[in-house]
Amino acid sequence: MRTTFTIFALAGWMLCGTANGQECEQTIEGNDALRFNLTEVRVSTSCEQVTITLQHVGSLPANVMGHNWVLTTTTNFVPVVTAGQAAGPPGYMPEGDPRVIAETDLIGGGETASVTFDLSGLEPGGDYTYFCSFPGHYVLMKGNFIIE
Numbered sequence: 128m129r130t131t132f133t134i135f136a137l138a139g140w141m142l143c144g145t146a147n148g149q150e151c152e153q154t155i156e157g158n159d160a161l162r163f164n165l166t167e168v169r170v171s172t173s174c175e176q177v178t179i180t181l182q183h184v185g186s187l188p189a190n191v192m193g194h195n196w197v198l199t200t201t202t203n204f205v206p207v208v209t210a211g212q213a214a215g216p217p218g219y220m221p222e223g224d225p226r227v228i229a230e231t232d233l234i235g236g237g238e239t240a241s242v243t244f245d246l247s248g249l250e251p252g253g254d255y256t257y258f259c260s261f262p263g264h265y266v267l268m269k270g271n272f273i274i275e
């Protein structure tokens with residue numbers, strides 16, 4: 128009896144947030160050395176929605192070493208970085224920009240922010256880039272977002 132319950136509980140846990148073994152909820156870390164811990168994030172087309180949680184594992188404040196997680200097409204990556212720098216502090220992101228697919232808040236050390244978005248408007252195999260829009264960070268803080 129107890130074993131059966133445990134197996135069902137475990138199966139439920141494994142199914143939650145995954146599709147075909149792909150994580151629909153993923154965590155990425157940013158640190159005080161201008162790095163994300165992942166250079167790519169892979170999600171499955173069978174994820175109805177994707178949730179990305181950004182953890183700033185450093186200790187510097189947001190006005191010095193702020194990080195966010197922003198997703199655009201690779202074509203729009205640098206133009207959106209430029210628009211974010213023009214928008215200035217505290218968020219370094221343009222307001223209501225249709226080129227932005229998803230974005231978290233800009234956070235400082237010890238903080239966490241997440242964003243949930245739909246994959247329905249995105250192309251499997253398309254060329255997408257995620258990055259941090261804090262001035263200068265995009266040079267090192269970027270990666271490929273792969274829908275497969």
Ligand code: CU
Binds near residue numbers: 157192261
């Ligand atoms: Cu950053």
